[in-house]
Amino acid sequence: MILGKSFDLRRVFAGSGRVSDTPVTDVSFAVIDSETTGLDPLQDRILSLGGLKIKDNRIKVSETLELFLAQDHFDARSVPIHGIMREGPNKRISEKEALVQLRDYVGDAILVGHHIGFDLEMIRRAQQRHQLPYFTNIALDTGLLYRKTLLKSPLVPKKQHYSLDELAEKYNISCKDRHTALGDAYITALAFLQILSQLQEKRDLTLKALIRMGT
Amino acid sequence: MSNRIAERVADFLGRYPPFNDLTKRDLRRLSEAVEIIYKERGTRIFGVDEPAHEFFYVIHRGAVELQNKDGGEIIDICDEGDLFGLRPLMAGENYKLEAVSREDSILYALPISEFRPLIQTYEEVGDFVIASFASNTRNPYSRKISNTPGNALSGMISGRHDTPFTEILPIHPRKDLVYCTPKTPAQEVAAMMTENNVGSVIVLNNNLPQGIITDKDLRNKIVTGAHPISAPAAEIMTSPVVTYPARMTITQAQLAMMKNGIGHLCLTEDGTTESPVVGIISKYDLMLALGNSPEVLLRAIKRTRKVKRLKPIRSRIAILLKGYLENNIPMSITMKMISELNDACIKRILELSLRKQGKPPVPFAWLAMGSQGRGEQLLQTDQDNALVYEDVSRADSEMVSAYFLQLAKRVNEGLKTIGYEYCPADMMASNPNWCKPLSAWKETISSWIHNPGKEEVLLSSIFFDFNYTFGSRNLVTELSNHIFSNTDKYPMFYYHLASGALQNPSPTGFFRQFLVEQDGKHKDFFDLKRRVLMPFTDAARVLILSHQVRYINNTAERFEKLAELESNNRDFFLSCSYATKALLKFRTKQGMLHNDSGRFIALDTLNKEEKIKLKRTFKILKELQELVAVRFKVSNRIV
Incomplete structure (x- = not known):
């Protein structure tokens, strides 16, 4: 949504060969998710950020990120959904600090998220507020990738959007910690691994093809 | 820093030995070092003689097979919570067995470097590791916990490595008789x-x-x-x-x-x-x-208290099936035995679901349809089922229908849990179209018979192979009475059923070559089900229905009955019966070989003898289709 196809892929993978022949297993992915006060990127704020790293088809439990942001803007209506209070039990950091930590964590990994366009837009607005540079990483949407795994059949029309709950049900992933940033990132990561393996079943998957399907 | 994912891993590991003996802190530390892996069905995790990884594995979801060499004898099947690949790490050896995911699996990879210190600190963990070395089973506790059903498999395997399928060895009766x-x-x-x-x-x-x-x-x-x-x-x-x-x-x-x-x-x-x-x-x-006998398995099924626990039993049924096929036990016995066990599983799921759901408001019956109804489902494929219940007053109808739909949903989910995929066409009792009171079913059946379009013929061909699985037999008898009284009045229906049976033309084309699929995922594969098995099944159905014979659903048995009824065609029908059994066996073996439904066959994997055998059945099929065409006066067909 933010990154056009004109984006120079080679720059990100300088030194690791051309994008078209990079095997997917050699690439680092950072699966991220954010919880926000609402759905309006202009008015609403990020409450928390969660991240998991995938490399060589593995999730490393030790390399997870979970950040809770101190809030000025606060909407009590969204508390029942994600359970984050303005003053919660978790340690809070400033928005700016969170953005810096997120950037360090992500590095030059390919970003992955469920309907990641929205999360990136929220992050971009925050970066704008603090005059921080935007992310230039490639970003893959598991919502789009999931649609590619589905049968092409007039009998089973594809939906425009598939929710994370639908993916969790399809892949039989427990919805424990749903609606926490890290919990949702974990569900997304497991779904992503399964989607990758389904896509690979049909043909040898190059990074280039993956990017074409997921952006 | 708190790590939600590590907590999640710890929650899971803490339920299984030897991790249940660890303190919270140690378990937490170990969990943080875990890597989570997804392995699609049929992927190798490690191979024979491969140097040991730095990790051993615990199955979070799915199942993994341990076997000798490439696709050799299966030594063990590990299930959720089971641990494997630890021994070579401890002994500093290469892997002796190959590990392949049997289902889509999520594995936790635990680094040995974090685990090793725990063996020294905890006596229980050390014991576990030593015991697992000695007994050669994945989980030495399993046999202590129970010596019956659940673990006869590991017992059998550790006891006799060379001959796990002893089905036909003669028994030596006890001489010193009391x-x-x-x-x-x-x-x-x-x-x-x-x-x-x-x-x-x-x-x-x-x-x-x-x-x-x-x-x-x-x-x-x-x-x-x-x-x-x-x-x-x-x-x-x-x-x-x-x-x-x-x-x-x-x-x-x-x-x-x-x-x-x-x-x-x-x-x-x-x-x-x-x-x-x-x-x-x-x-x-x-x-x-015998570690795995139908007897033992049947008892294990009846004793199961949780649907989930039926799943390991199902893997053992598969091993039993393999043994039968390898030892050339007659296909008719194999079919009966396996479908008996399958039925028992479904019954048990129904019983457990009823326990949760509470007493049904009126009597009902659960019907198995399609291959399950015909007792031909040897491999786990899709589920096709339906539910019929007694008619109720209009005032109650909503409540009663809601009850049965809910029940059916539970059962369908249960069946999915133990490995029966949902029916892609949604022919399942949780679909309101397949869960109805008796009178509504009668109406549906009448409309199929009276207006037999293409769809109706397909639906009725699936439905008419129904078989009673559970509940009230009276309802089922009424349903079949209804079918026969209707087909009697509308003989045109046979004509349509027969044309349906002739839809799939002879499987050999020009130059007597096999017709293979032209496109799609199975390009260049031979579709055994659609091209040969289904035509046999369809033909048997229309012939047996036209004789008004009920309660025989199995295709091979239907042909045997036909042989009895039509003495002039006796030999021919017997050869049809034989061909059907041979094909089913063939499909089952292919399915076991590739761990799939066996429907699609790569022709180049067949040897000459197998190809000839297959072709022989085509010839019989061709004659059978001609017989059906003549008898029911279906002329405009393409052969």
Whole structure:
């Protein structure tokens, strides 16, 4: 949504060969998710950020990120959904600090998220507020990738959007910690691994093809 | 820093040995070092002689097979919570077995460097590791927990590596027989049994078996007070005793016990009660001789309290099936045995679901349809099922329908849990179209029969192979009565059913080549189901229905019945029956080989003999289709 196809892929993978022949297993992915006060990127704020790293088809439990942001803007209506209070039990950091930590964590990994366009837009607005540079990483949407795994059949029309709950049900992933940033990132990561393996079943998957399907 | 994912991993590991002995802190630390891996079905995790990884594995979800060499003999099947790949790491060796995911699996990879210190700190963990070395099973605790069903597999495997499928080895009956005379008092009989540690005594009269006394007889007849403990053996024995000839295979012995509902077989010289006894076989003997017997599995199914626990039993049914196929047990016996076990699983799921859901408001029946209904489902494929319930008043109809839909949903989910995929066309009882009161079903059936379009023929061909699985038999009888009274009135329906059966033309094309699929995922594969098996099944259905024969669903059995009914076509129908069985066996073997439904066959993997065999069935199919075309006057078909 933010990154056009004109984006120079080679720059990100300088030194690791051309994008078209990079095997997917050699690439680092950072699966991220954010919880926000609402759905309006202009008015609403990020409450928390969660991240998991995938490399060589593995999730490393030790390399997870979970950040809770101190809030000025606060909407009590969204508390029942994600359970984050303005003053919660978790340690809070400033928005700016969170953005810096997120950037360090992500590095030059390919970003992955469920309907990641929205999360990136929220992050971009925050970066704008603090005059921080935007992310230039490639970003893959598991919502789009999931649609590619589905049968092409007039009998089973594809939906425009598939929710994370639908993916969790399809892949039989427990919805424990749903609606926490890290919990949702974990569900997304497991779904992503399964989607990758389904896509690979049909043909040898190059990074280039993956990017074409997921952006 | 708190790590939610590590907590999640710890919650899971903490439920299984040896991790349940760790303190929270150590478990947490270990969990943080875990890597989570997803392995699609059929992917190798490690191979024989591969240097050991830095990790060993715990299955979070799915199942993994451990086997000798490439696709060799399966040594063990690991399930959720099972641990594997630890031994080579501890011993500093290469892997001795190959690990392949049997289902889509999520694995936790645990680094040995984090685990090793725990072996020293915790005695329990050390014991676990040592025990797992000694017993060669994945989980040494499993046999301590229970020595029955759940783990007969590991027992069998560790006990006899070379011959895991001993189905047809002859049993050696016990020579030192414990016996008494008809006059021996019950008390003495009991003492004798205790002393010899046996569960049965044969009552001999003039050296011939007159009866048998088992633990059960003592319980039912003496302990209940019906007879005094001084009663003579003749009064409390079960007579006549069921006898069999001395040389039996294990499978024959199992069948004999299942058939008679007894736990002891008396073997005599010529197999009758008129010749001397040579030995006795008890269920226990059988169980010892055989880790996986249908008997044991059936009992395990009936005892299961959670649907999830049926899943490992299903893997063992698959092993049993493999044994049958390898030992060339007649296909008709194999089909019966396996479908009996499948039925038992479904029944159990229904019982468990009913327990959760509460008493049904009115009687109902659960129907298996399609291949399951025909008793031909050897491999787990899709589920096709339906539910019929008694008619209710209009006021109650909503409540009752909601109850049964909910019940069906539970059962469908349960079936999915144990490995039956959802029906892609949604022909399942949780679909309101397949879960209806009797009168609504009757209407549906009538409309299928009276207006047979393409769709109706397809639906009825699936539905008409229904088989009662559970609930009220009366409802099922009424349904079949309805079908036959209707088809009688509308003979045109046979014509349509017959044209449906002829839809798939002969599987060989020009130059007698196999027709393979032209496009899609299965390009260049031969579709065994659509091109050969289904035409046989469809033809058998229309022929048997036109004879108004009911209660025979199995295709091979239908042909046998046809052979009986039409003596002039006898040989031909028998060869159809034979071809059907051969094809089903072929499909099942292919399916087991590739761990799929066996429907699509890569022709280049077949040897010449197999191809010839396959082609022979095509010829029979062609004749069969011609017979159907002539009989039901279907002329405009493409062959």
